[in-house]
Structures are given as structure tokens and as C-alpha cells.
Amino acid sequence: MQLTAKDVQTWFATFTDKIRENKEYLSDLDTPIGDGDHGNNMARGVNAYEESFEQKQPDTISDIFQVFSMAMISKVGGASGPLYGSALMNMVKETKGIETIDSYEQLGNIVEQGLAGIKKRGKTEFEDKTMVDVWEPVAQTLKEGSLNKEQIAQAKEHTKDLIAKKGRASYLGERSKGHIDPGAASSTLLFDALVETME
Ligand code: ADP
Ligand code: MG
Ligand code: MG
Structure with missing residues (x-):
């Protein structure tokens, strides 16, 4: 397993496509x-990323994460922007000076740093029914040496059983049960895109 800067570029280009294809689905969730805007928020983020990528032409893994982070922080109005932005900013730091990602374990550590950024920024724990519920099992599975779409889908589906403790969904309490968390769904697209890139 090896990811070059070109592969990371492909990863985020695939994610961008998936966000566009699933914009309505994410807002419906x-x-x-x-408040029905998650698909629009994420679409604004990936559009800004694409534009900024064209302008800046980043060619290291760390710089690509940086461009993505800044796009999410500066262009997404909702809670999800700064949360993805924090994740990616930690991933910038974790990949400073490296040319390639050479193992599942290393990739797992990078994703785990991203996860730590979300948890810190959102004051969120596992099973609060947020994007953390996808990021955490993905980081764990990667560190153990694999990742597949079934595992990611399972993590997303599990948010259905949970009561939201953070974000707007938490206002609903018990009534948030039975619904997939939208941020967990967009994070599923991010890691599905990663799986496709590694194939
Ligand atoms: P907003 O709620 O501001 O409209 P979005 O709809 O774009 O923002 O994003 C909502 C998603 O953000 C949720 O589905 C959840 O996954 C994530 N989220 C919200 N608050 C938190 C938090 N404190 N920690 C982690 N994730 C959160
Ligand atoms: Mg919203
Ligand atoms: Mg909103």
C-alpha cells in the first residue's frame, strides 16, 4: 500500500464527485x-477546494490537505466546515515533509490525528451520533491494516441507533433515533473515495 501526492489528489477529486452526486441525499438526511443544508454546505466546500487547487497547484500531500482544510474552514457556513477543517489541519501537521504514505498503519495514524481534531473542536466522543462515529472506526481499521466499504457502511448505519449528543440533531433528543447522521454519511463518501483510490 502506497499513496503519493497524486493519489491524494485523486482521493479528493473522487470525494468531490461523490459530494456532488449525493448533494440532495446529504441534505435530505x-x-x-x-436544517437540511448539509449537502449544500459540503458542495460549497468541495467547489472551493477545486477552485483553490487550480490556483495553488499544491504538489505535496501536506499542501493538498492544507488547501482542502482552508476551503472547508473559509467557505462552509455550517458546523461541518470547521470540523472537517480541523481534521484536515491536523492531517497537514502529521504529513509535513513526507513524500508518500507507505503503510496502512501510517495512514491510520494520519486519520487518527484528523479524528482528534474533530473531537477537540467539537468536544465530541464516539457514539454522540456525529461524523466521529465513522472517523473513529476507520482510523482503527486502517491501523489494523485494512479498510473496506462494508466496514464504513456499517459505521454509518450504526448512527441510526444512536441519540444525538452534539450539533442540531441533539435538540431532538430521543427523536433523533432512527435517522442516519448526515456528517457520518459525508464522511462515508470521503472514506469510500479513499478505498477506491487504494484499489
Ligand atoms: P449545521 O448543523 O451547522 O447546519 P451541517 O449540516 O453542515 O452543519 O453539518 C452537520 C453535521 O456536523 C452533523 O451531521 C454532524 O456529523 C456534524 N457535527 C455537528 N456538531 C458536531 C460536533 N460537535 N462534533 C462532531 N460533529 C458534529
Ligand atoms: Mg445542517
Ligand atoms: Mg446549517
């Missing part, structure tokens, strides 16, 4: 337990 956000309608019963939020």
Missing part, C-alpha cells in the same frame, strides 16, 4: 434531524 439533514432535514428531519437538522
Whole structure:
């Protein structure tokens, strides 16, 4: 397993496509337990990333993460922008000076640093029914040496059983049960894109 800067570029280009294809789906998930804008927020983020990528032409892994982070922080109005932004900013630091990612373990550590950024920024724990519920098992599985779409889908589905403790969905308490968390769904697209890149 090896990821070059070109592969990371492919990863985020694939994610960008997936966000566009699933924009309505993500906003629909956000309608019963939020304010119905998650697809639009994420689309704004990936559009800004694409534009900034064209301008800046980053060619290291760390710089690509940096461009993505800044796009999410500066262009996404919702809670998800600064949260993805914090994750990516930690991933910038973790990849400073490296040319390639050479093992699942190393990739797992990078994703784990991203996860730590979300948890810190959002004051979130596992099973609060947020994007953390996808990032955490993905980091764990990568560190153990694999990742597949079934595992990611399972983590996303599990958010259905949970009561939201953070974000807008938490206002609903018990009534947030039975719905997939939108941020867990967009994070699924991010890691599905990663799986496709590694194939
Ligand atoms: P907003 O709620 O401001 O409209 P979005 O709809 O774009 O923002 O994003 C909502 C998603 O953000 C949620 O589904 C959840 O995954 C994530 N989220 C919200 N608050 C937190 C938090 N404190 N920690 C982690 N994730 C959070
Ligand atoms: Mg929303
Ligand atoms: Mg909103």
C-alpha cells in the first residue's frame, strides 16, 4: 500500500464527485434531524477546494490537505466546515515533509490525528451520533491494516441507533433515533473515495 501526492489528489477529486452526486441525499438526511443544508454546505466546500487547487497547484500531500482544510474552514457556513477543517489541519501537521504514505498503519495514524481534531473542536466522543462515529472506526481499521466499504457502511448505519449528543440533531433528543447522521454519511463518501483510490 502506497499513496503519493497524486493519489491524494485523486482521493479528493473522487470525494468531490461523490459530494456532488449525493448533494440532495446529504441534505435530505439533514432535514428531519437538522436544517437540511448539509449537502449544500459540503458542495460549497468541495467547489472551493477545486477552485483553490487550480490556483495553488499544491504538489505535496501536506499542501493538498492544507488547501482542502482552508476551503472547508473559509467557505462552509455550517458546523461541518470547521470540523472537517480541523481534521484536515491536523492531517497537514502529521504529513509535513513526507513524500508518500507507505503503510496502512501510517495512514491510520494520519486519520487518527484528523479524528482528534474533530473531537477537540467539537468536544465530541464516539457514539454522540456525529461524523466521529465513522472517523473513529476507520482510523482503527486502517491501523489494523485494512479498510473496506462494508466496514464504513456499517459505521454509518450504526448512527441510526444512536441519540444525538452534539450539533442540531441533539435538540431532538430521543427523536433523533432512527435517522442516519448526515456528517457520518459525508464522511462515508470521503472514506469510500479513499478505498477506491487504494484499489
Ligand atoms: P449545521 O448543523 O451547522 O447546519 P451541517 O449540516 O453542515 O452543519 O453539518 C452537520 C453535521 O456536523 C452533523 O451531521 C454532524 O456529523 C456534524 N457535527 C455537528 N456538531 C458536531 C460536533 N460537535 N462534533 C462532531 N460533529 C458534529
Ligand atoms: Mg445542517
Ligand atoms: Mg446549517
